[in-house]
Amino acid sequence: MLWLALSGQAKASDSSASCPEPPTRHWQRVVPGVWVWPGAAEDIGPGNQAHVVSQILISHGSSATLIDPGPGLAHGREVIRSARCELDLTISRVLNSHAHAENVLGNAAFAPPHGAAALAATPATRAAMAQRCEQCVAAIAQAAGDPGLAMTPVVLPEPGLQPGQRWDSDAGGWLTLEFSSAHSESDLAWWNEDQRLLIAPGLVYRDRLPELAQGSLPGWIAALRELHRLRPSRIVGNLPMSGAGLEPGYRYLCDLGQAVLQALESGLSAAEATRIDLPAHAGLAGYAQRHGLNLQRAWRELEPLWIRGLPLACPALD
């Protein structure tokens, strides 16, 4: 019912924009009816225009649902144009997976005066966007070295998404899952049992260090164990990947937690613990920039648990 209500009010955006010759090829088909425009497996920087997460299109006839419009107004407009030119799809609904700038600031392209799609997220994601996004616009523009990004207006979604909602598409049915306190305050994932396809934009990373700044280490580890129980054949996280793609992020988070607990047992100070190296993960993009911050976050969270003698559950994914 949610989907019927939303699809009726949606309309095409940028219908007058012309299609370039030669045509762009942004979209990769994952399964029939699902496409991904992959972001770079990098931290935000001048070379990638902050396009470091994937946009996901799911068709229903000539319309499509878009999961995560990307980092800004210009990118969102290119998403609209390329979906129409490459796939002949009109984006009628935009879902925000979680409240990070690189995922959601493209909302601006889908709201008046540029567009008129339905924008939706969980109440927690909407609240976090309302709290953080004015600052995060400036931060993402600075990190990307792109003053134009700073001009993107913050457009908040309607807070209508909840776990347990189901909706249909050309690729089959989708079940909405929410994980509170994992990668962020509220991370949505979508499970398609027909295709055994899992979409988990904030929760599953390929070739890039997990970002824990607004997250919870035990919560994220538990979320990945739950997602593993689905036995997906394919996953779309920050990038498309196989069903085994949960493992590297899970292993990093577990190694991070175990390293912090060992440091606590050894009597290290919090400052000393920020220098703990995890060489097995040093090849991930963002390791040099953010591993120390992840250690700080993990320390703050795990120290009270360690004092109480509570273990960190990290069984192997099998």
Ligand SMILES: [Zn+2]
């Ligand atoms: Zn994120």
